[in-house]
Amino acid sequence: MLEQEPSRTAWMAATHRAAHQVLERGLIFSDPLALRILGQDAESVAKDALAHPERRGMRVFIAARAHLAESALAAGVEQRDVRQLVVLGAGLDTFAYRNPLADRLRVFEVDHPATQAWKRRRLDEAGIAVPDDVVHAPVDFEREALLDGLAAAGLDPTRRTFFMWLGVVPYLTTEAVRATLAAIGSLPGGAEVAFDYADPPAALSDEARAAHHARAERVAALGEPWLSYFEPPALRETLTGLGFAEIEDLGPKGLAERYWPGAGRAAPERGGHVVLARTA
Numbered sequence: 001m002l003e004q005e006p007s008r009t010a011w012m013a014a015t016h017r018a019a020h021q022v023l024e025r026g027l028i029f030s031d032p033l034a035l036r037i038l039g040q041d042a043e044s045v046a047k048d049a050l051a052h053p054e055r056r057g058m059r060v061f062i063a064a065r066a067h068l069a070e071s072a073l074a075a076g077v078e079q080r081d082v083r084q085l086v087v088l089g090a091g092l093d094t095f096a097y098r099n100p101l102a103d104r105l106r107v108f109e110v111d112h113p114a115t116q117a118w119k120r121r122r123l124d125e126a127g128i129a130v131p132d133d134v135v136h137a138p139v140d141f142e143r144e145a146l147l148d149g150l151a152a153a154g155l156d157p158t159r160r161t162f163f164m165w166l167g168v169v170p171y172l173t174t175e176a177v178r179a180t181l182a183a184i185g186s187l188p189g190g191a192e193v194a195f196d197y198a199d200p201p202a203a204l205s206d207e208a209r210a211a212h213h214a215r216a217e218r219v220a221a222l223g224e225p226w227l228s229y230f231e232p233p234a235l236r237e238t239l240t241g242l243g244f245a246e247i248e249d250l251g252p253k254g255l256a257e258r259y260w261p262g263a264g265r266a267a268p269e270r271g272g273h274v275v276l277a278r279t280a
C-alpha cells in the first residue's frame with residue numbers, strides 16, 4: 001500500500017458494510033456504527049451501491065466474514081477464556097466501539113500508521129467515543145515484527161488472544177502472511193484467528209476470473225494490489241505446521257450454505273474463503 005496515504009480499500013470495505021445495513025438491513029451482519037464512521041447518510045450510500053450491482057457479491061462476502069469472525073470471537077470469550085482481541089489491519093472496523101464483550105475483552109487495533117491516524121480522525125469527527133482500554137498500535141506488517149509492536153502496546157502473550165484479520169491477507173506478500181500466522185500460532189497463551197483469502201485466479205471459471213481481474217485492476221490502481229492467493233489444502237498444511245489444531249475453511253459453497261441453506265449447490269467451488277483457526 002502507499003506509504004503515507006490511508007488505505008483506500010479500508011474505505012471501500014467500510015462502504016460495503018454500511019451499504020449492507022441499508023440495502024439488506026444488516027441481515028447477515030448488523031453494525032450500528034457502520035454509517036456513522038463513514039460520515040455518510042444512508043441515502044447516498046445506497047445510491048452508490050445500487051449504481052454498481054456487480055459489487056453485491058463482495059458486499060455480502062464482507063458482511064459474512066465479519067459475522068463469522070465476531071461469532072467465533074464471542075464463542076472464544078464464552079468457551080475458551082479469550083481475553084484479548086487484536087483487530088489486525090483494522091481499517092474502519094467498528095467492533096472496538098460497540099464491543100458487547102467489553103467487560104471481558106481488551107481490544108488492540110493494529111494498522112498501518114497512516115490508516116490508523118486517519119481512522120482516529122474519522123472516529124473523532126463522527127463523535128464515536130474510544131473506550132479507555134482500547135489500544136491503537138501502528139504497525140506495518142511488511143516491515144515490523146508484529147509481536148514486538150503488540151508487546152509495546154501492552155498485549156499479554158500469556159493470555160488467550162483472538163486475531164480478527166479481515167480483508168488484509170490478499171494485500172500482503174505470502175512471506176508476510178506466513179510470518180503473521182507464525183507469530184499468532186506461537187503465542188504461549190494460545191490464539192485464535194479469523195481471516196479471509198482468495199483461491200488463485202487460475203482456479204476460477206472464465207467468468208469469475210474476468211470479474212476478479214476487473215476488481216484486481218481497480219485495487220491496484222488505488223496503490224493496493226492483491227499480492228497473495230492460496231490453494232486451500234496447502235494453506236491448511238501451513239496452518240497445521242504453525243500449531244493451529246482446529247481449522248475451519250469456508251469457501252463459496254460453505255459460505256452460501258451457512259447463510260442461505262440450500263444455496264450451496266448453486267455456488268461456485270472456488271473464490272473467496274473465510275478461515276477460523278485456533279491453537280490448542
Ligand SMILES: C[S@@+](CC[C@H](N)C(=O)[O-])C[C@H]1O[C@@H](n2cnc3c(N)ncnc32)[C@H](O)[C@@H]1O
Pocket residue numbers: 001007009010011013014088089090091092093110111112113115139140141142143165166167168171172
Ligand atoms: C481492505 S482493508 C480492510 C480493513 C478492515 N479489516 C475491514 O475489513 O474493513 C485492508 C487493511 O489492511 C491494512 N494493511 C495493508 N497492508 C498493511 C501493512 N503492510 N501493514 C499494516 N496494515 C496493512 C490497511 O491499512 C487496511 O486497513
